Amino acid sequence: MKYYIKLGLILFVITAIASGILAFLNGKTQPIIEENQVQAQINARLDVLSAAGFFVEDSIKIAKKQDANPLKIQKEVSENWFKYFRGFDADSLLIGYTFVASLYGYSSEVQTMVGVDTNLVVKKIKIISQAETPGLGANCVKEDFQKQFDGKSEKQLAVDKDGGEIESITGATITTRTIANSIKIGLNHLSKSVEIEEVD
């Protein structure tokens, strides 16, 4: 009996020391990690809407969408808010919007930072997070692919196979479609919120 208590105590001491060290390091690295993420978002926003001097965050409530796939876990309530940023130039003139478009692609959630002008025409996009198939879908991060989104409006945003003007990546139509659709959905939300603003 005493032997087993001793075993437990030794394990307890080891885990206690380990968790103490980890807690200390976590306190040191957590703020840096969070700052990096905020900074990365700011950089991505500036990248897609380079003329902007500063951004103002805003959001619009969107109707809860019925998920086509019943197996997929229902999204959190907070995701019923569509978040976007208004970009202003140095003279505080509204020059466009940025938002993160996100949909599940072939093997991962593909997140795209999108910059649009005040007419809701895409200025520039930047894939900020993806884990699609290397060599196929992962080619979506290539400059040449992302460039073709420049100057497209909501109507033109569809893969060429679906009658749109986005040329799909060889062997990765699903990834291409995902990106085009996610931007389209975002633009749709954005147009509603812009309408509301004009009524105000």
Next chain:
Amino acid sequence: MLREFTKGFIKENPVFVMALGLCPTLAVTSSVVNAIGMGLAATFVLVFSNIIISLIKDFIPTKIRIPAYIVVIASFVTIVDMVMHAYLPAIHKSLGLFIPLIVVNCIILGRAEAFASKNNVLKSILDGFGMGFGFTFALVVIGGIREVLGAGQFLGMNVMWTSYKPMLVAILAPGAFIVMGLLMGLMNLKKKK
């Protein structure tokens, strides 16, 4: 003494000879950068867990040695994970899930059990570095072949002639098995001679 260091490269190479840690080997070798990142992260964990385990081996009753080793290894993996996330976010992002998985990398627990728990600190450090670099070496060789064939690049730079059509299969999952299998066969062939 030096043998403890050099044996990890060829004679007891963890991947090609002992066939340990194959899961990360297959998963992260689609590019050389990933291979180096994974190899060095695993080496760090391996060396430090070897040090700690050879230090505390006399205090740990044999009955609970495995959970004790796992706690030590898991702690170092978490440290690597947090530090990389904070200071090397780009590599952390591309290695993703495979950093936490170093915990269950058989090489590390294998060396703890087979070597560090029976040898002194100095030998364990040498063993850790040797095995770690042997693992990194194996990953870089596989990653290099796959990246050159599958993407026409090495470390992100184009190395093949311009009309080269990348052999996609090499950077997809089957390519990892094919390249590793051929390399293992080559190693065995050389040993037989």
